[in-house]
Amino acid sequence: MAANINNHMLESILEQVRPLLGQGKVADYIPALASVDGNKLGIAICTVDGQRFQAGDATERFSIQSISKVLSLVAAMRQYDEDEIWQRVGKDPSGQPFNSLLQLEIEQGKPRNPFINAGALVVCDMLQSRLSAPRQRMLEIVRQLCGVADIAYDATVARSEFEHSARNAAIAWLMKSFGNFHNDVSTVLQNYFHYCALRMNCVELASTFLFLADQGRAPHLSTAVVTPLQARQINALMATSGMYQNAGEFAWRVGLPAKSGVGGGIVAIVPHEMAIAVWSPELDATGNSLAGIAVLEQLSQRLGRSVY
């Protein structure tokens, strides 16, 4: 099915996009992110029929940041009934920056979706309520999905995030004031920042997220990660809310369910076919990897794989 993909083609796409490097801006709200080399550019693909492709800096680990919001949602969907989750967080695009409190106040503490900060914090609050060691458990899940034993948190990034956590603390406390946050704010923020501080490379990310392309199944695991319906639902959520305020523009240009992080990573899914991970640290104005989107746009065009 992916007959026309090969490493050479991926390299050619990277070369085509490379002139964009220098036009974006590496996230600089914490020193640990600001020091990343803006020239990095990598891509990896895992297909449901077992092929692996890669090009550029595909094996260099980076901070996955908000890409982890998908993983924490998956963890919550395995611990909670559907109703328990969706009465506390919505499924619709927010139309607001990812860390805004405006809408959250108007809508009385129920975040629009699990991929904005407020929504991810509610999900982390739910995990804290049900898991005995949520940070350790997340590591186990990711290592298992990825099949790589040494995936780890970047303690420096996590600590630095926590030291700059005022905005997220405000979000958590606001939700608490509406009864939609149950655990200690500081504890949950620590978990949240650790998840964001997971270090993974493109190959590991593509491998980890392959189950979303394959109806919830990870090839090397005996039990399904999620059901086929849940995989489809998570993809739907990524398609409408995975790229911060830019979901519509991204659908227009690329047309794939995807989730980005301010570390410059983006994971995209071609349902029934493949998981793609790209990395380029420089961000556009909405916080998405500028060159990363361009790589996905090229790839989607060459493969003819927009879902629309």
Next chain:
Amino acid sequence: MAANINNHMLESILEQVRPLLGQGKVADYIPALASVDGNKLGIAICTVDGQRFQAGDATERFSIQSISKVLSLVAAMRQYDEDEIWQRVGKDPSGQPFNSLLQLEIEQGKPRNPFINAGALVVCDMLQSRLSAPRQRMLEIVRQLCGVADIAYDATVARSEFEHSARNAAIAWLMKSFGNFHNDVSTVLQNYFHYCALRMNCVELASTFLFLADQGRAPHLSTAVVTPLQARQINALMATSGMYQNAGEFAWRVGLPAKSGVGGGIVAIVPHEMAIAVWSPELDATGNSLAGIAVLEQLSQRLGRSVY
């Protein structure tokens, strides 16, 4: 490809969904819409390989309302270069009710997307600038796409809308104050309300929108309606902004690009396969057909045709 669809299956879905009738609310902001029978329920499907299916009230015409926003966008994409359009209207979900002025004021008169009222009004303003008789031209386009000669505006609905047009007039004047509306407000509102007042039935709608499923081609037309890329882009826009504030929930449940109208119609696209039109006049809280969504959810599940 659509081997498992047949009229009996569609009838069975309608029966399954019919108990929902009575739980929504027919649009009542103008008398001409308020008087519609809330028990109507119909569906029609046109496939790219020429098959036609239908069930229920599929041949009874109704007011297509905001579904027309796709048609006016298509008309504009045929008259304007891409840049000319998208500097005046965005492509991202609004996260706000379809007729809100809040975001429009903050974002200085540039609407988030062409499927909220503000965006559609900008598109109509663009058509007024380039077409000599925009109302007549739209009729020609629709009749041609649909292959039905007697498609017409419902003059009563159009007049009634115009008499209750204060909110849309406020939107247009606000855009004018930011320089993003060029023609006479009243004239453009008249066009806009006529487009909304198009009367079509499910069979006609499915037929009209088939080009979006078939890479821009309408089977009976010698020239493409839009390019394959444009068809994909319009579908992407419907997927992220076609269901008012409910794009995420709809993607989660149904997983198809779609556009709804307060007349109770919804058009949905299965790319490369078929166009679907459903009709049930009672609306949910966000203004989408309550039973219509349920019909599409059933159909998507039975066919396994979510795009995600």
Next chain:
Amino acid sequence: MAANINNHMLESILEQVRPLLGQGKVADYIPALASVDGNKLGIAICTVDGQRFQAGDATERFSIQSISKVLSLVAAMRQYDEDEIWQRVGKDPSGQPFNSLLQLEIEQGKPRNPFINAGALVVCDMLQSRLSAPRQRMLEIVRQLCGVADIAYDATVARSEFEHSARNAAIAWLMKSFGNFHNDVSTVLQNYFHYCALRMNCVELASTFLFLADQGRAPHLSTAVVTPLQARQINALMATSGMYQNAGEFAWRVGLPAKSGVGGGIVAIVPHEMAIAVWSPELDATGNSLAGIAVLEQLSQRLGRSVY
């Protein structure tokens, strides 16, 4: 009572403030205002015991703009019962720019107070409903209050305002959509812009507004303009909402009920003592006369006449 006021003192205040000229910005949203000489600076005072003082450009007429909002409110208070007015417009500070639609949409078309544009437009709508020739009637009222027969509208300014009226039209239409605007939008806007286009000088303004300092009585009129209670209430409204978003800062610095206009005029009241009018066309960031406020601050300090 005003023993320590004299023209020399006023001249000395003007000299002290004159260095501020050049630091503000003349209103430039219409050509007719943009062409005003920014170096103008004048002040006039009328006391309840019949004294008159003046300095600088006190006899040069300018566009009174929003100062007219007090006059239209007075006209409405003479035509309507209290309840009829205050169910359609509030009495509290808006905390928003004078021409914002945000709050108006959230609060369903009821403006916060009669001194923001929305509130003044509702008042003008009320006058249109009750007066046979509202524009002529306003001229009569002002000429009578002022005792000057040739007070007139500046037709060029009124026309120019109307040509740039999109924002105010949006406000009026939004209120109409909530049922809080009854007459033809265009007609009421014309009235509103004519009131704003009244040309008066500082001497005439101080004379016109003296009734607010004298419990509703104008010295040369046999009947009261408003009741003592109403005079007190209008002063209260000016104190909390008369200086756009700057009511608190102005109360802190000056401490007098006042109403400003983007023509650079400000009328201030020392209850039971005097009416003051200042003029300096350059505005600060909130749209108030920059040097005008400074003049009033000096005067208030020298006289010890803050009401607080």
Next chain:
Amino acid sequence: MAANINNHMLESILEQVRPLLGQGKVADYIPALASVDGNKLGIAICTVDGQRFQAGDATERFSIQSISKVLSLVAAMRQYDEDEIWQRVGKDPSGQPFNSLLQLEIEQGKPRNPFINAGALVVCDMLQSRLSAPRQRMLEIVRQLCGVADIAYDATVARSEFEHSARNAAIAWLMKSFGNFHNDVSTVLQNYFHYCALRMNCVELASTFLFLADQGRAPHLSTAVVTPLQARQINALMATSGMYQNAGEFAWRVGLPAKSGVGGGIVAIVPHEMAIAVWSPELDATGNSLAGIAVLEQLSQRLGRSVY
């Protein structure tokens, strides 16, 4: 000067207003406030020439709540230069509920004025930076101003407030995210809630706030509390922002600088004449004492003492 005031007159006003009891709602967000008897009604007046008047429950202590915001501002004005304070908090009405985060996010963490929660929290943060024991210091200030040695914090109320402090914590953290909050959030909240939990009666409040009526001087103290200019400025701030969202309506009805608290107390100032304290625990929709405002309205009318 206050020749026409006497205790009998105050009692007569209380009787006139008493029928309003039952129409408001005692604050119930913490149990310690919810249990207060809604039928309490008291008033006390201290004049600058040394007279004392009182009626009703004037000697029963209650939780002064937001009235303390004036005291903390006074404390800050004695510790900081003017510029240091007003670069961190504004002076203008907010037009928003007292505990809203909306405006605070839009205006990047600078509260509109020191009498909304956000502004008072910034002031408390400033006190924490400069005072070695801010809670003890505030007690000393109040006891000194009041001349009563046993004024104390209600520990139950303070603790209960702290347990329900999520909203205020969100506000503080949001300001911290903008760099406008320097100390430990929890510590400052504790101070803030203790100030709110001061228990005082009407007689003590009128006595404490007399300096604002007397140009900054407290009769029994050898040094001025604040300068005459500062007293005037604080009164101005109360006049424009002291009654939550209701500043305009209160100025219209009563016409005096005033500050209310959700414990049902209101302190009002007649500049150069007297300080007034009223207490009635039932609140109106904006959080001000319903009967308390009515008492002040009656008093203002009978005395003819509106400042406007």
